[in-house]
Amino acid sequence: MANKQVDGENLDIPNRIKALPVRRTGPVVAAIVVALFAAMLVQGLITNPRFEWHIVWKYLFNENVLEGIKYTLLLTVISMAIAIVLAVLLAIMRKSINPVLRGVSWFYIWFFRGTPVYTQLVFWGLFAVLVPRIGIGIPFTSVEFWSIDSQSVITAFNAAWLGLALNEAAYLAEIVRAGLEAVDPGQTEAAKALGMKRTLIMRRIILPQAMRIIIPPTGNEFIGMLKTTSLVNAVPFTLELQFATTAISTRLYKPIPLLIVACIWYLVITSILMVIQSRLEKHFGKGFDARPIGARGKRTPLPGKTAGEPKDDVNKHNEAVFTGMTA
Amino acid sequence: MANKQVDGENLDIPNRIKALPVRRTGPVVAAIVVALFAAMLVQGLITNPRFEWHIVWKYLFNENVLEGIKYTLLLTVISMAIAIVLAVLLAIMRKSINPVLRGVSWFYIWFFRGTPVYTQLVFWGLFAVLVPRIGIGIPFTSVEFWSIDSQSVITAFNAAWLGLALNEAAYLAEIVRAGLEAVDPGQTEAAKALGMKRTLIMRRIILPQAMRIIIPPTGNEFIGMLKTTSLVNAVPFTLELQFATTAISTRLYKPIPLLIVACIWYLVITSILMVIQSRLEKHFGKGFDARPIGARGKRTPLPGKTAGEPKDDVNKHNEAVFTGMTA
Amino acid sequence: MMSNTTKDNPKAVPAVKAIQVHKAFGDLHVLKGVDMTVEPGSVTVILGPSGSGKSTLLRLINQLETLTGGEIDVDGEMIGYKYVEKNGQRVLQTLNDKEVAAQRAKLGMVFQRFNLFPHMTALENVMEAPVHVQHMGKQEAKELAIHELERVGLGERLDYYPSQLSGGQQQRVAIARALAMKPEIMLFDEPTSALDPELVGEVLNVMLGLARDGMTMIVVTHEIGFAREVADQIVFMDGGVVVEQGGPEIIDNPTEPRFKDFLQHVL
Amino acid sequence: MMSNTTKDNPKAVPAVKAIQVHKAFGDLHVLKGVDMTVEPGSVTVILGPSGSGKSTLLRLINQLETLTGGEIDVDGEMIGYKYVEKNGQRVLQTLNDKEVAAQRAKLGMVFQRFNLFPHMTALENVMEAPVHVQHMGKQEAKELAIHELERVGLGERLDYYPSQLSGGQQQRVAIARALAMKPEIMLFDEPTSALDPELVGEVLNVMLGLARDGMTMIVVTHEIGFAREVADQIVFMDGGVVVEQGGPEIIDNPTEPRFKDFLQHVL
Amino acid sequence: ACGTTDTADSGSGDSKTATTGYDVSSIAKDDELAKLVEGNTVKSGELSVGMELSYAPAEFLAEDGKTPTGYDVDLSKAIGKVLGLKTKIVSSMFDTIVPSVGTKYDLGITAMTITKERMDSVDFVSYYRAGSTWTVQKGNPKKIDSSDLCGNKIAVQTGTVQEDEANKIAKQCKADGKKNAEVVSYKRQAEAATAVATGKADTFYADSPVAGYAIAQTDGLEALGKDVGVVKEGIAIQKGNTKMDAAVQKAVQKLMDDGTYMKILKHWGVESGALDKAEVNPTDLD
Ligand SMILES: Nc1ncnc2c1ncn2[C@@H]1O[C@H](COP(=O)(O)OP(=O)(O)OP(=O)(O)O)[C@@H](O)[C@H]1O
Ligand SMILES: Nc1ncnc2c1ncn2[C@@H]1O[C@H](COP(=O)(O)OP(=O)(O)OP(=O)(O)O)[C@@H](O)[C@H]1O
Ligand SMILES: [Mg+2]
Ligand SMILES: [Mg+2]
Numbered sequence A, B: 001m002a003n004k005q006v007d008g009e010n011l012d013i014p015n016r017i018k019a020l021p022v023r024r025t026g027p028v029v030a031a032i033v034v035a036l037f038a039a040m041l042v043q044g045l046i047t048n049p050r051f052e053w054h055i056v057w058k059y060l061f062n063e064n065v066l067e068g069i070k071y072t073l074l075l076t077v078i079s080m081a082i083a084i085v086l087a088v089l090l091a092i093m094r095k096s097i098n099p100v101l102r103g104v105s106w107f108y109i110w111f112f113r114g115t116p117v118y119t120q121l122v123f124w125g126l127f128a129v130l131v132p133r134i135g136i137g138i139p140f141t142s143v144e145f146w147s148i149d150s151q152s153v154i155t156a157f158n159a160a161w162l163g164l165a166l167n168e169a170a171y172l173a174e175i176v177r178a179g180l181e182a183v184d185p186g187q188t189e190a191a192k193a194l195g196m197k198r199t200l201i202m203r204r205i206i207l208p209q210a211m212r213i214i215i216p217p218t219g220n221e222f223i224g225m226l227k228t229t230s231l232v233n234a235v236p237f238t239l240e241l242q243f244a245t246t247a248i249s250t251r252l253y254k255p256i257p258l259l260i261v262a263c264i265w266y267l268v269i270t271s272i273l274m275v276i277q278s279r280l281e282k283h284f285g286k287g288f289d290a291r292p293i294g295a296r297g298k299r300t301p302l303p304g305k306t307a308g309e310p311k312d313d314v315n316k317h318n319e320a321v322f323t324g325m326t327a
Numbered sequence C, D: 001m002m003s004n005t006t007k008d009n010p011k012a013v014p015a016v017k018a019i020q021v022h023k024a025f026g027d028l029h030v031l032k033g034v035d036m037t038v039e040p041g042s043v044t045v046i047l048g049p050s051g052s053g054k055s056t057l058l059r060l061i062n063q064l065e066t067l068t069g070g071e072i073d074v075d076g077e078m079i080g081y082k083y084v085e086k087n088g089q090r091v092l093q094t095l096n097d098k099e100v101a102a103q104r105a106k107l108g109m110v111f112q113r114f115n116l117f118p119h120m121t122a123l124e125n126v127m128e129a130p131v132h133v134q135h136m137g138k139q140e141a142k143e144l145a146i147h148e149l150e151r152v153g154l155g156e157r158l159d160y161y162p163s164q165l166s167g168g169q170q171q172r173v174a175i176a177r178a179l180a181m182k183p184e185i186m187l188f189d190e191p192t193s194a195l196d197p198e199l200v201g202e203v204l205n206v207m208l209g210l211a212r213d214g215m216t217m218i219v220v221t222h223e224i225g226f227a228r229e230v231a232d233q234i235v236f237m238d239g240g241v242v243v244e245q246g247g248p249e250i251i252d253n254p255t256e257p258r259f260k261d262f263l264q265h266v267l
Numbered sequence E: 001a002c003g004t005t006d007t008a009d010s011g012s013g014d015s016k017t018a019t020t021g022y023d024v025s026s027i028a029k030d031d032e033l034a035k036l037v038e039g040n041t042v043k044s045g046e047l048s049v050g051m052e053l054s055y056a057p058a059e060f061l062a063e064d065g066k067t068p069t070g071y072d073v074d075l076s077k078a079i080g081k082v083l084g085l086k087t088k089i090v091s092s093m094f095d096t097i098v099p100s101v102g103t104k105y106d107l108g109i110t111a112m113t114i115t116k117e118r119m120d121s122v123d124f125v126s127y128y129r130a131g132s133t134w135t136v137q138k139g140n141p142k143k144i145d146s147s148d149l150c151g152n153k154i155a156v157q158t159g160t161v162q163e164d165e166a167n168k169i170a171k172q173c174k175a176d177g178k179k180n181a182e183v184v185s186y187k188r189q190a191e192a193a194t195a196v197a198t199g200k201a202d203t204f205y206a207d208s209p210v211a212g213y214a215i216a217q218t219d220g221l222e223a224l225g226k227d228v229g230v231v232k233e234g235i236a237i238q239k240g241n242t243k244m245d246a247a248v249q250k251a252v253q254k255l256m257d258d259g260t261y262m263k264i265l266k267h268w269g270v271e272s273g274a275l276d277k278a279e280v281n282p283t284d285l286d
Helices: A025-047 A053-060 A063-094 A099-114 A117-125 A156-182 A185-193 A198-234 A241-252 A255-284 A314-322 B025-047 B053-060 B063-093 B099-114 B117-125 B156-182 B185-193 B198-234 B241-252 B255-284 B314-322 C054-061 C097-104 C122-132 C138-151 C167-179 C197-212 C224-230 C257-266 D054-061 D097-104 D122-132 D138-151 D167-179 D197-212 D224-230 D257-266 E031-036 E071-083 E094-100 E161-176 E189-197 E208-217 E242-258 E260-268
Strands: A133-137 A144-149 B133-137 B144-149 C016-025 C028-038 C043-047 C069-074 C081-086 C089-094 C107-110 C185-189 C216-220 C233-238 C241-246 D016-025 D028-038 D043-047 D069-074 D081-086 D089-094 D107-110 D185-189 D216-220 D233-238 D241-246 E046-051 E086-091 E107-113 E122-137 E153-157 E182-186 E203-207 E221-238
Touching: A025 B099, A053 A241, A053 A255, A063 A099, A063 A156, A063 A198, A063 A241, A063 A255, A099 A156, A099 B025, A099 B198, A099 B255, A117 A156, A117 A198, A117 B198, A117 B255, A156 A198, A156 B198, A185 A198, A185 C107, A198 A241, A198 A255, A198 B099, A198 B117, A198 B156, A198 C122, A241 A255, A241 E094, A255 B099, A255 B117, A255 E094, B053 B241, B053 B255, B063 B099, B063 B156, B063 B198, B063 B241, B063 B255, B099 B156, B117 B156, B117 B198, B117 E094, B156 B198, B185 B198, B185 D107, B198 B241, B198 B255, B198 D122, B241 B255, B241 E189, B255 E189, C016 C054, C028 C054, C028 C233, C028 C241, C043 C054, C043 C224, C043 C257, C054 C069, C054 C185, C054 C216, C107 C167, C122 C138, C122 C167, C138 C167, C167 C197, C197 C216, C197 C224, C197 D257, C216 C224, C233 C257, C241 C257, C257 D197, D016 D054, D028 D054, D028 D233, D028 D241, D043 D054, D043 D224, D043 D257, D054 D069, D054 D185, D054 D216, D107 D167, D122 D138, D122 D167, D138 D167, D167 D185, D167 D197, D197 D216, D197 D224, D216 D224, D233 D257, D241 D257, E031 E071, E031 E242, E046 E071, E046 E094, E071 E086, E071 E107, E071 E242, E071 E260, E094 E107, E107 E122, E122 E161, E122 E189, E122 E208, E122 E242, E153 E161, E153 E189, E161 E182, E161 E203, E161 E221, E182 E189, E189 E203, E189 E208, E189 E221, E203 E208, E208 E221, E221 E242, E242 E260
Parallel strands: C043 C216, C043 C233, C107 C185, C185 C216, D043 D216, D043 D233, D107 D185, D185 D216, E046 E086, E046 E107, E153 E182, E153 E203
Antiparallel strands: A133 A144, B133 B144, C016 C028, C016 C069, C081 C089, C233 C241, D016 D028, D016 D069, D081 D089, D233 D241, E107 E221, E122 E203, E122 E221
């Protein structure tokens, strides 16, 4: 925005205005202060002997660390994938006409948001103890058609992603619900009028549009999950990144450099996730951010946006609001 | 929605339609299955001897636990309050025309979202070790006007809320940014046209409207923070709820019942927070959810909502979409 | 007015027949016994002040709202309900999702605010229903969609997203989208009132063409000129009842004072 | 046409004077040298097809956009810039936030989409600027706001939120809100085009009243009837330039073919 | 009114060993040793010691949830007395103790096992010898044999030497082509003990004193055979702070010589691990 070109710089405008910008001392001072702080921070980081950069470097590509990354990513992806599916179901149940489903969804969200994920993970770790066999039968009787030893099903790895996914689903459900509600109701009506059935409308019309709104907070959650995986030592599942570095540091008594190793990797993965997020936002934004071509009549407002004057566009608005607000 | 009254039940409609509802087996079966599951879960919880409910009961109101709650709440509130202020600043900086401020904001969000809060807390705990004295002086020289021993400033409690707040601010900043962007740009223009200055527009016009959109995800974050406080033992700050129950359980070697104690309290606090959230949503929703009074002409679309046909309202839409979607 | 193959035949089943239709939203009684008959191949224009229930009536016909009382038949078939045996008695039962969708397939609807799917191009918008509702092959649907878009004069705009089209163009895509389902009856709810005065013409022209082709149409509009030129039947509603009804000539010779008053405001 | 105290006095400073105004958005040249003079107490109506730059011109006058070239004076004072000394030379400098706000205070603007503040009641909407911009006492501002709301016929709707008002009522609140700042000049950008035909009258009536009271007004509208009745000056724009300009009589006797063509579409 | 502390009913069932410390008030100051620490802690008059307080019976929190207690705590106090300083226990996470020794506090005493690798980071003064104990369900229903654990699940606490050893056993099983031994690593000893008591793991491997405490606290556990794999534990001191090394070494040696050391260990029932010689950076580690 700020570094956009000057309006009409390629056009022949006889009486073009060339004006000095207004003097803003506020932002300049702020920028200097902030830049100084940042410089001091970096200097501190590099020169402080406690950080022992040679150890950081030595263990950065240690094979346990690399395996930790693998499992961290695996856990993150699996549990987020399952959480998303579950969250969509919960969000839909939350609005069901069936009071039981509605109640269950409410209870689920309340319970799983309300209790610490660490505790939940401990319970999943103890699941095999609490419920030695999982079976299909008639409840509250001893009739059982099929059963299996839960210890062989709920392995540490399975308990880990299960616990993470179930917890995350509760948080995501609220996000999905907000996303679904933000889609213009006119879309459903138009689709109905075309003879589309409810599931089809949800799949083809509502969800693709809701994605635009769902993705940014889900990005937050994804990045959060990356770090939450370190809690699976509650299960205990002990192959993820944080555990791998901690294990090395307790062996060596060098916690700081190994924390830095973990930090660096988390930052790398976060950066990749942020790139993916912006790609996804672009994908689901198609048709939404396109600029009008040719003569523009009155444009329909985009779903989730007020019509406004035709010339309003969000970017300009931001610029208007934020320019100098930092003074 | 589902238990709303029948349309026009108090009106005299001569040829009123009384029809059997369509038979939907799907939701009914789903409801039964889900209800059964829930019942089994509750039965399992109550009857399983491992949970040792007598110990849960005994320690539920233990004074250390109660003090833990106090500190957990204190940490949550302080760090969220500071995080919100910081997040607003960051969100505004992110859109500044000043590239330094923009860069710093980007970096901040990237860094604090990218590294685990646990690690951040460890560093804040070690702050006094890494930086023994904090002072005001000329950077990169040894000139110093005033300085103080950091151990006496960065106490465990201060390190705890500081670490939590700085981390949370990064996540909230993205939420705030989305909220600010969702306010109809026409609002800024109208305010400008009235001669309002940027800070005034932000304070009186944009923020109050953005609140509506910011609050629900912030509720998520608040509830998340409640549980994140348990990580401050990294500092170590050892008076919050999770630590209090863990301390008892290491002494008694009874982890499960004491985890349940913590769970119960977290659930209680979460429930209270959810009530507060819905109050706040109502407050900032004023003017948005009001139903039209008297004859309705064409209504202006609400900010963040498309005009749609006049008779569309969100509730109806949801009902339309979700009714039976669960089949 | 023109090319009415069936309406001169009194025995034909009416395309739409509303019998003592009542609709309430909560305690708000919006439609208070509306009767209306639309002959196949004819154009009916509904006029009336804001809040008189015009949109509600159209939406009832397309089952976007549920009836509170009365009956609506489309093509001689009661919509929304069917009779079933229960304990030896014949009682009404609400139709299920699938049956409702089948009934809606006979009707095409065009909304005031277009309601195009913003994440699909013009072509995709028109192809959506043929492919996913009628399970037509992609290629066939594409040809059909191109055909319909050309019919409304948008053969050049196939790959534009709605946000890249002007209002008038968007509304024409919406019409093409409805037509692609080969409906027997088209419902228009103020299709031009969200458009700039200059763009109104584009859309009215397309509608005029449809009327000439013998499409059965029910149009809610404030465009009196259009009504005068195209309508076979004018229905004037106010306060949830039909106040005056007749041929297009009643616009120039209204009998009811309320209608007169209304026309003065709009003209 | 009516009650023009100053416009017959040729020496008065024009209320608004645009001199060779250019505006580009990126590489899109929207205004290509527009000249316009608005006398104090007169009503200027700007006509033109969509995209001709009408809104852009109004927005430039109110500094919602920045000029690319040329100059606009309001009340004889150049807007947006001032001359300063730099290295002995007189150069232009952009005004700061405060100075811009002061210049805007002379202008009231009413938008097509009303843009009322949805979280405030009608009364609060009107009080907002007097209290927070002019730092008027709450009580005084309230009296003023009630007065302005009564003037537009909304004395009974003080405590309604915008979402509880009809479009016409909302637009009238927007006008009251602009008037409460006691502007010298009112800018209207298609104030009625988002309204139902029946509600248009309400707003046009309020505007007519303002014109009668001698308010200087610049109005972008498609309501030719209103233009004919109220305007002292008609400006027809197309493609970023003023194509024809003159008294209200030019509506009935356009000289430029483009204007003729336009009038045919709109009438 | 609804608050409960369990001080009132301690000993009535939940806690089965002492949770109050040994009384160190009678220990006298040794001026000669006190001089050694002058440069270090004389300013504050305090000997601050970092501990992670979740390792009963070495260091943990008493019933009030605030007072640190355990044999490490009592020894720290005794060392303080000898040096003429007031001992201050600073609760810390294990991770942060090593980097903080020498700045945030003077000593780290938290049942740290001395290893060669760790001696690169800190100096140690050996003060205790902990064996390791295998613990199983009462009556050993699963017939666990500590000499052949292949095919069993071994619970350990994260970061302990027992974790390392268990991992070695697991590796050996793999190398020998026997059934896999699975090592489950818990964050807290209590969780590891619970896992065995509930049957989730087959045996749990920990420092002997800790195992003893766990057996006393948890129903249905018993020790399997004798203590094995004896290793030395040390007091962590900032690397290269020779004055402090000497002061602490001498103080501990003094306590050993005058019998106070033994009394403290006896108070906690952990006298089996007593050393008779305190050394700086010992070379024989078992
Ligand atoms: N979903 C709804 N819930 C409650 N009231 C509604 C709903 N839809 C419509 N109404 C009310 O029903 C009445 C008739 O509305 P309807 O939209 O049918 O009028 P209309 O004739 O189409 O008016 P317009 O010209 O403004 O579109 C209005 O008073 C409206 O407020
Ligand atoms: N912020 C902007 N960025 C880019 N182009 C813009 C912007 N605002 C307006 N335009 C373009 O400038 C041209 C003139 O727009 P303007 O809104 O002034 O026309 P108008 O005469 O008011 O038309 P309408 O009757 O549709 O309101 C249009 O082609 C429009 O696309
Ligand atoms: Mg309508
Ligand atoms: Mg315009």
